[in-house]
Amino acid sequence: MSLSVEAPKIILQFFAAGLLSAVQTAAAKDITSAESIAFFESNIRPTLVDHCYKCHSVESGKSKGGLLLDSRASALKGGDNGPAVVPGDMKKSLLLTAITHRDPDMEMPPKKAKLSEAIIGNFRIWIQSGATDPRKSTGSIANQPPVSLEGSRKFWSFQKPQQPKIPVVENKKWPRSELDYFILAELEQHDMIASPDAEPSVLLRRLHFDLVGLPPSPKSLQAFLKSIADKNLDSALELEVDSLLASNRFGERWGRHWMDVARFAESSGKEANLTFPHAWRYRDYVIDSFNDDTPFDRFLTEQIAGDLLPYDGDKERAEHLIATGFLAIGAKSLGEQNKLKFLADLADEQIDVVSRAFMAGSIACARCHDHKFDPYRMQDYYALAGLFVSTETFFGTAVSSENNVGGDLITLPSMPGQLIPNQSFPE
Numbered sequence: 001m002s003l004s005v006e007a008p009k010i011i012l013q014f015f016a017a018g019l020l021s022a023v024q025t026a027a028a029k030d031i032t033s034a035e036s037i038a039f040f041e042s043n044i045r046p047t048l049v050d051h052c053y054k055c056h057s058v059e060s061g062k063s064k065g066g067l068l069l070d071s072r073a074s075a076l077k078g079g080d081n082g083p084a085v086v087p088g089d090m091k092k093s094l095l096l097t098a099i100t101h102r103d104p105d106m107e108m109p110p111k112k113a114k115l116s117e118a119i120i121g122n123f124r125i126w127i128q129s130g131a132t133d134p135r136k137s138t139g140s141i142a143n144q145p146p147v148s149l150e151g152s153r154k155f156w157s158f159q160k161p162q163q164p165k166i167p168v169v170e171n172k173k174w175p176r177s178e179l180d181y182f183i184l185a186e187l188e189q190h191d192m193i194a195s196p197d198a199e200p201s202v203l204l205r206r207l208h209f210d211l212v213g214l215p216p217s218p219k220s221l222q223a224f225l226k227s228i229a230d231k232n233l234d235s236a237l238e239l240e241v242d243s244l245l246a247s248n249r250f251g252e253r254w255g256r257h258w259m260d261v262a263r264f265a266e267s268s269g270k271e272a273n274l275t276f277p278h279a280w281r282y283r284d285y286v287i288d289s290f291n292d293d294t295p296f297d298r299f300l301t302e303q304i305a306g307d308l309l310p311y312d313g314d315k316e317r318a319e320h321l322i323a324t325g326f327l328a329i330g331a332k333s334l335g336e337q338n339k340l341k342f343l344a345d346l347a348d349e350q351i352d353v354v355s356r357a358f359m360a361g362s363i364a365c366a367r368c369h370d371h372k373f374d375p376y377r378m379q380d381y382y383a384l385a386g387l388f389v390s391t392e393t394f395f396g397t398a399v400s401s402e403n404n405v406g407g408d409l410i411t412l413p414s415m416p417g418q419l420i421p422n423q424s425f426p427e
Contacts, residue, residue, distance in 0.1 A: 036132035041365050042352070043122040045135075049368045051109045069095070072133035081106070087131040096123055118271060118333065152375035157361070200228055200236075207240060212249035251291035258286050261357045262303075262326050268395075269331035272402040276395060278409060282325030300358055303327070314413035321410055326353075327388075328395040334403040342405055347388035351381065 048069055055062050057070035067079030078084045078094060086092040098108035099115050109115075126132070152158070166178055167185035174194060175181045187194055198206070204224050208216040216224070227236035244250060264286075266279040289299050302309065304327070306320035330349050336342040352364035361374055366381035395407035 033132070036129065037134050038362070040126060040132050040134065041362070044126050045365070046368050047115070047119055047122070051115065071135045071137040073137050075133065085127060085131050088128060090124060090127050093127050096127060099123060118335070152371065152373055155373065158375060200225060200233070203237075204240065207237070208244065211241070211244040211253065212247055213253040214249060248291055251287040251289075255283075255287040255290045259283060262286070263330050263353055265329065268334055268397065270333050270335075272334040274334060274397050274403055276329060276397070278396060279325070279329055281322045282329060285319060285322045285325070304354065318412045318414070321412060328393050332395065332405070334397060334405045337404050343389055344385070346393060347385045350388045351384050
C-alpha cells in the first residue's frame, strides 16, 4: 500500500541528501522516553488519581503528612517522613513502602485493602526504571487558568498543513525537485555544502534495504548498471523503484512499521501472557494491504469497522473481519477477576491505540482528566469508551488456570464450525 504516487520520488530525494539515517537515529532517541511517559500515564497516574489525590493534592486542598502527590516535584520532595519517590531506589521510596503495607504506621490507602499485586508491580517497575513523571507543579489550584478547548485547537500540530513557499537558494544547479530546495536552503544557512552523489552501487544498496529490507544481488547490480548505461540514472532508478514496489518483500518490509503502530504481538502480555492463536491472520492482512496498494483511508476504515462494511463474496468478508483484529490484539490483563474492570481496561487500550495510530496523539489520559494542551476532554474519552464497551471483542483465549477471561473467535466465512469452543465470561 503506497500512500502516494510521489512516495518513491520522496524516498529517493532523502537518499540523495543522505538524511535518512540521521532522521532514524533522532527518532530512536525519543522511543525510550515516549514509552516511559506512556507507562506512567497508563499505569501510574490513574492509580494516584483514584487512590491518593483525595488526601494528597492541591486540588483537594489536603496534604496529609505534609505530602502532595500531584506533581513530580512534590513526590520527590515527599512529606514529613521523607521523599515519597526516589528514582531507581525501591527501598527508599516511601510511596512503595506505603502501598505494600510493609510499615503498619504507613499503610496506604488508609482503612482500605491493599492495592492489587498488578498495581504494586507497576509501581515497582516505574520506580526501578527511573520514575519518569511528566507532571508539573500545579501551585495553587485557584491560580490555574481553565482548560480551553478552543485554545488547544490552535496548537500547531492540530492545524491544517499549509503549502510552504519554495525557498531561494544560491546553488540553483543542485536541486532536482522542490524538496531539494528546502534541504539546500538549510545547508546554505549554516554554510554547509551537500555531500557528493552516491555511487550507483551504494545508491542501489540503500534503495533495496529501504524498500524490501534485503541487499541487492550481484545480478541486480549488473542490470542496474546496464540500465544506467542504456538510459540514464533517473530512468534506471524509476524502473528499480517500480520493481521493488511490485515485490511481495515490499509489504513484508513496510508492513512491519504499521504492525509496530498497531502494537502487534502473538500473545496477550502482562501476567498470563497467553497466545493469540490466529494473530498471524492480521499480520498477513497488513502485508497484503501494502502489496495490494490499498488506499490509506480504506486501510484505516477496515481496521476499525470492517465487520460493518459491505462485501462481495466470502473472501472479502473474511478480509474485513480479519482487519478488525487491529482492535482485538494488544496487551490484556487476563488474570483480572472483575468483569467490569476488564471491559473498562480493554476499551481504554483500544482508545489509546486508535488515537495514537490514526491521530498521532493519545486520548487515553482523558480517562482521568481533561487534557491541558490537547483538544480532548473526559467527555470525548467516555463517548469513545461507550462505543468500544458496547462492541464485543473476539481475541480468542480459552479460560484456564492462568486466564479468567475467555475470548471467543469469530468463525470466518467458508470455515465450518467454531475455531475454539465458545467461552463464557466468569461472573
